[in-house]
Amino acid sequence: MEYIYHVAVLFCLYAILATSFNLLVGFAGLFALSHAALYAIGAYTTAILTTTLGLPFPVPLIASILFAALLSIVIAVPALRVSGHYLVIVSLALQVIVLQVIVNWKSLTGGTDGISGVPTYSFGSFALDTPARFLIAxxxxxxxxxxVAWRLTRSPFGRALRAMRENESAAQSVGLDILYMKVSVFAISAGLAAVAGSLFARYFSYVGADSFSINETIYILAMVILGGTGNLRGAVLGAAILVVLPELLKFLPMPVDIADKMRLIIYGCVLxxxxxxxxxxxxxxxRGKKAMFVQTDAERDEADTAKLLDGETGATxxxxxxxxxxxxxxxxxxxxxDFSIALRSHRITGLIGPNGAGKTTAFNLLTGFLKPTDGQIDLRGKSILGKKPHHLVASGVARSFQDLRLFTNMTVIENVVVALPNQAGHRISNLFLKPLTVRAQERENTALAMQILRxxxxxxxxxxxAADLSYAEEKLLVVARLLATGAEVLLFDEPMSGLDQTTLREILPVLRRLAERGKxxxxxxxxxxxxxxxxxxxFFLDEGRTMAVGSPAELMSDPELAERYFK
Amino acid sequence: MRKLIAAAIAATAVAFGGSAAAQNAPKDPDKYRAGAILAMSGKADWYGKVMSRAIQLAVDEINEAGGIEGIPLEVIIEDHKSGIAKEGVSAMNRLINIYDVKAVLTSFSPPTLAIAPIADEKGILLLNGGGTSAALVGATNMMFHNRSLASDLGLAAVQRAKKEGLGDMAQLVWKNDAGDSVVAAAAPYWEKEGHKVVATEFVELGASNIDTQVAKIRASRPDWVGLWLFSPESGLGIRKLREFGVDVPLIGIEYTGDVKEIAGKYAEGYEYASDYFIPSDDYPWSKRFADAYEARFGEKAEFYAANYYENVYVLAEAIRRARAKGGDYWDGRKLAEAIRENPTFDSVYGGSMTYQDNGVAKKRVAIFKVENGEGKFVEYVTLN
Amino acid sequence: MDLFLQLLANGLINGSHYALLGLGFGLIFSTTRIVHFAYGPIVTFAAYTAWLISGSMGLPLIVGIAGAVLVAALLGTGSYLTLYRALERNGAPPLIPLIASLGLTIVLENLVGVLFGTGVRTLDVDSSVHFLGPVFFTSIHVWQVVSFVVIAVALGAFLRRTRYGRAILAMTDDPEMARVIGIDTLKVSIIVFALGSAISAVPAVMVLLKDGASTHMGFAAVFMGFVAVIVGGVGSLRGAIAGGYLVGLVESLGLWQIPTEWQGSISFVVLFLMIMLRPQGLFSMARK
Structure with a gap:
């Protein structure tokens, strides 16, 4: 039955689109609704290259992928600045603009007529000119x-993407390069969508702007959400349902004049x-163990853990x-x-003061989350002014947040593993070129993370x-995640607030031990x-000024401070 | 020996005669199944409604009269959701594979362009009666159009303007293939006549707000405005131009019930070039169709209805002609061949129509003028 | 110059239309954070209801408007109670209501076609043309502006002066806090859905009078409402108004020199730049 093969071809196209969109929406949490525009770029590039230049396979396919990936970087730019509903609207706007450019660029795209006569694939005398044959392609x-999507998502990179989705600033605070991740996930998602576009052009042999409207983006989004965001098989299942369901509804007998509207009504109700x-x-x-992609029972000797937990300096x-x-x-x-501070190894420095005193601002300045208006910051005597947070984490400065910012929809161990430094698997190229290295390292990292959790x-x-932990456990996880970064300077924003005495007694020695080991x-x-x-x-801060510095005992005995703050 | 020769002759005669007889005996199906891919949902579903009704009417008439030489006709209506190529291809696949149709009535450019290669490949006759943009002509030789080219209608409109001695033209254009092809024909013609095209403003399909376009046209101070729009936007164009005080002649290419509904009183005096479908006593078939349509659906028959009604009859006639030749005649290619061999068919517009080599039927284009809400025939136009 | 003035007037008139759509949509969106896409087909339903009452049945226009407002309010409340409420109860993540809303949009849009049939509906009223110097406008244009002003003032008074109004504002500011201080968020949600949808019926009737109603008119309505809200800044009704006017003016004046074939994108280009340069919107409630 050619018809069934045709539906199967459609399913394949939409499964590619839904899978690639899932990378963006489900894994990276980037609701950039311009997917159909990238699909269109893929289709038009192939159509133009085959009809006007007559280029042979696979040149048009490769060109489609590259061009869509390039264009997607334009879309990634807004995603670096805005998120949530704003990104939805900006990307919808881009979708409309791209389509309008396509329609108005008549000399290249055929305008509203579109491009007909795109040749299908043929190898010698074997042409994929029936739905059954095309189904192979x-x-x-x-x-x-x-x-490709599976490789990306079941990897340290995929885990980092989900961490970014859960909380962008927390992802930065554990050393993840947000810019790299956003741009690359956009490019790959676009490249995959372009594969579907290129197949579309070859299969239908006609490309017109009507096929790539906002409705198409929404249709693909519905597949991802229906099937389950962040689950590769889910998006494919969603595509299968939303492609097949309308076809099945065609077999419901109904009065001709309202039949197709009634079918759409049923379709909407099912959705x-x-x-x-x-x-x-x-x-x-x-979730759970299934979230991991290597076994966790591998052991690791104590010495390595000790190295991670130790600062690199000597005893002094x-x-x-x-x-x-x-x-x-x-x-x-x-x-x-005029805030001056020196953080020393083996030492614990405290920042106190009323709300709004500037304590968190001080943290933000020291860790690169804010750029100081004035002043100088040195790490081991070298200026780190203007460096991005993830660079600072790599150089050894990491912080936690007052509001925790855990990666709540990830497992406890994932929260820790993602923060471990120097992961080869955070680079996409390594996933495809050095899969064994990535896997071996992942095994080590998993064991290391277990050590930290221990x-x-x-x-x-x-x-x-992580979302299922108690408050005290969440706080401990924050400590564990911060430790995992391997940084020698650790800045904790209110690690103890809201904890009862028992828990306090658990955490205090942990911090003390860290300092003893040189942090x-x-x-x-x-x-x-x-x-x-x-x-x-x-350090005692108030209204942005440093009121006093000294040992706890000195500050407690200061009569003025005691009057104003300690009561 | 003579016996032998006689036997041989007889055998040969039987052989030839037999095979000739086999070729001549038509292989009849139980039922003639054809499809129609129309805008049954989406923003242009008005067209789907009109076209599908006309098709139903024609099919019922034919079957009540005993079918086509005793064999009933069935037309399966499919939806392309107002011009989505992919939907058209899915519909085409369903029609071919599930219903085994040999002919398809099609509409709208994108789905038609997308199904043209399939029609070529599978040998399916395509009959189009909707707007005909230049891109559709020659897409496949399996396709025949019984509607004038949009560009011809545009040319007829500018010729009318020339005859009336009008000067500078402003154009309000549908932003799609049909609108573009009218501009491509009308604007150069008018400039060659030594006039200026002072404004060309585009309207999206399904646009609700065209105030800006109208304001720009008014500011360009044209001597007349060409409305290269189809239903229902032509109505919106007429209404807005008049509301904004543009009182120069308006010449367009369409006037349907929807246009009339929107334009209302402002349509008075609007002229348009169109396929000449006016039911009249001179042409009993046109009258019979118009009356039957109105009796059954409670609305006046549009020429879009007439075109698809006519297409069903063209199909029936093509089947008859192919069947007369016998053999395995129930086949799209045989049907197309039958049309090309003898391209003249009765027309519901009156008289007959003849398909040209490019597959487009030459129909009489006429100028109409709206008086009291109805289009009144003014004159025929001979395109030059 | 005459053209510029005319386009300016058009921009202000369309701006009023968009601002009104933005008010209705913004009221719902800012309070409940639900991207209520089905706002669009509800606008369509309202227009067709007005046509049914005043056009088909021949009753006075004011009855038609009342009917449209009632139907819109019922549909809005109904969609909250049957769909969004169920999603909230089942703990749906934030963007699920958006997709569900698209499902509802498909259902309602096609239901209009099934119930009222296809084709354009118009309602003829006596509309006269006025001019102010070189600028033309019709009485329906005047109604559009007046209806917007009246509704905006009334809504402002309602929000500031009444108990429920203040509850709505509180929930717009911070839904969690509103719940904590004992505001019945369910009741407030029902009210904003009823009110926001009722407001949308007015621009719906205006479109019916001005251009005629069609089954797909809702898409532009919800889109422009959404855009107005985002440009203006989520959570601010003044922002939605300013956003509406900005979009109306840009769409109109932007085409002064640019060919109209770009009409579909011009407001999106502005939107794009707007969000890139000032992501918090014109008026922002975002507090740091």
Missing amino acids: AMLGLAACYW MAVLVFRPQGLLPEL SETVLEGRNLCKRFGGITAIS FVELDGKAHET AICIIEHNLDVITGICDEV
Whole structure:
């Protein structure tokens, strides 16, 4: 039955589109709704190159992929600046603009007439000119695209993408390169969509702008969401359902004049019903042990863990990170001024002061999340001014957030593994060129992450979803994640707040032990018991100014401070 | 020996005669199944409604009269969702594979262009009665059009303007293949006549707001405005131009029930070039069709209805002619061949029509003028 | 210059139309954060209802408008209670309602076609042409502007002066906090869906009077409403108004020198630049 083969070809095209869109929407969390425009670029590039230049396979396919990938970088630019609903609208706008350019560029694209007579694939005398034969090409295309997507998502890179989706600033804070990840996932997603576009041109032999409207983007999005975002098989299942369902509905007998509208009504109702009853999509994202792609039982000796947990300096205390005369103004408001601090190995430094004193701003300046208006920051005597947070993490400065910012929809161990430094698998090229290295390293990293979890006593919950942890466990996970970065300077933003005494007694020694092993630690804290208990030096800030510096005991005995702050 | 020769002759005669007889005996199907791919949903579903009704009417008439030489005709209606190529191809595949149709009535450029190669490959006769843009002509030699080319209608309109001695032209154009092909024909003609084209403004299909276009046309101070729009935007164009005080002559290429509905009183005096479908007593068939359509659907028959109604009859006649030749005649290629061999068919417009070599039927294009809401025949146009 | 003035007037008139659509959509979106795409076909339903009452049945226009407002409010409330509420209860992630809303859009849009038939519907009212110097406009244009002003003022008063109005504003600011301080968020959600949809019926009737209603008119309505809200800044109704006017003016004045074949993209180019340069919108509630 040619008709069934035809539906199968359509399924292959949409499965490619849904898979590639899933990379963007499901894994990277980038709701850039301009997928049909990239699909169109793929189709038009192939159509133009085959009809006007007569280029042979596979040149048009490769050109389609490259051109769409290039164009997608234009779309990635807004995604670097805006997110959420804004990205939805900006990308919809781009979709409309790209299509309008295609329609108005008559000399190249045939304008509203489109391009007819695109030749199908033929190898010698064997032409893929029937749906049955074309299905071979379509299935090969789907298999290749699915394999690429599978390689990407079941890898450290895929895990990093999900971390970015869960929380972008937290992803930066564990050393992930957001720019690289966004641009590359856009380019790959676009390239895969272009494969579908190129197949479209070959199969239908006609390319016209009507086939790539906003409705098409929405149709593909519906496939991804229906099937389950963040699950590769889900998107394919979604494509299968939304391609086959309308065809099945065609067999419902109905009065001719309203038949096709009634079918669409039923289609819409089915879509809504599925979403109401399975709001997470038909196939949920992989969790628990299934989220991992290597075995976790591999052991690792204590020495390596010790190396990770140790600072690189010797036993003596020396200045590692130094900020001098730092100043930050937002418009007319001065958040912090003339702030100087030196963080030393083996030492715990505390920042205290009322809300709005500028403590978190100080953290943001020291870790590259904000650029100081004035002042100097040195790491081991070298200026790190203007460096991006992920660079600083790589150089050894990492921080946590007051509001935790865990990767809540990932497992506990994933939260830790993703933060481990120097992962070959964070580079896409390595996934395809050095798969064995990536795998071996991943095995080591998994074991290392288990060690770190053991250190904070969370190893029993390694495969639970972070969202299911208790508050105290979440705090411990924050510590574990920060440790995993391997940084020698660790800045904790209120690691103790909201914890009861028992838990405090668990965490305090952890910090103490870290300092003993040579880390330079800085904490923001309100709890005076904690401050006096572990800090070597304390900075008291108020309204952006440093009011006092000294040992906890010195500050506590300052009558003025006692009056204003300690009561 | 003579016996032997006689036997040989007889054997040869039987052989030849037998095979000749086999060739002549038509292989009849139980039912003639054809398809129609129309805009049954989406933003241009008005066309689907009109066309599918006319097809139903024609099919029922033919079957009530005993079918085509005793064999019933069935037309399966499919949807291309108002011009989506992919939907057209899916529909085409269904029609061929599930219903085993040999002929398809098609509409709208993108789906028609996309199914043309399939028609070529599988030998399916295509009959198109909707807007005909230049891109469709020659897409496949399996296709025949019973509607004038949009560009011919445009030419007829500018010729009318020339006859009326009008000067500078502004154009309000549908942003699609049909609109573009009218501009391509009309604008050079008018410039060759020594006039200027002072404004060319585009309207999206399904546009609701064309105030800007109209304001620009008004500011260009044209002597007349060419409305290269189809239903229902032509109505919107007429209404807005008049509301904004553009009181120069308006000449367009369409006037349908929807256009009349939107333009309302502003349509008064609007002239348009169109296929000449006016039911009249001179042409009993046209009258019979128009009356039957109105009785059954409660609306006046549009010429789009007439075209698809006519296409069903063209199909029936082509089947008859192919059947007369006998053999395995129920085949798209045989049907197309039958049309090309004798390209003249009765027309519901009156008289007959003849397909030209490019597959487009030469129909009489006439100028109409709207008076009291109805299009009144003014004159025939001979295109030069 | 005359053309410029005319386009300016057109821009202001269309701006009023978009601003009104933006108000209705923004009220729903800013309060519930649901991208209610089915706002579009509800606009269509309202227009067809007005046509049915005042055109087909011949009752006075004011009855038609009342009917349209009622039907829109019912459909809006109904879609919240049957669809979005069910999704909320089942813990759907943020963008699921958007897709479900698209499903609802498909259903409602085709239902209009099934119930009312295809083809354009118009309603003839006595509309006269006025001119102010070189600028032309019709009485329906005047109604568009007036209806917007009246509704915007009334809505402003409602939001600031009444208990429910203040509850809506509180929820727009911070839904979590609203719940904490004891606001019945379910009731507020129902009210904004009813109110936002009711408001949309007015521009719907205006389109019916001005250009005629068609089954697909809703898409432009919801899109322009959405764009107005985003350009203006989510969470700010003043922003939605400003966004509506900005889009109306740009769409109109932008084509002063640019060929009209680009009409479909011009507002999107502005939108694009707007979001890139000022992602928080014209008026932003985002507080840091």
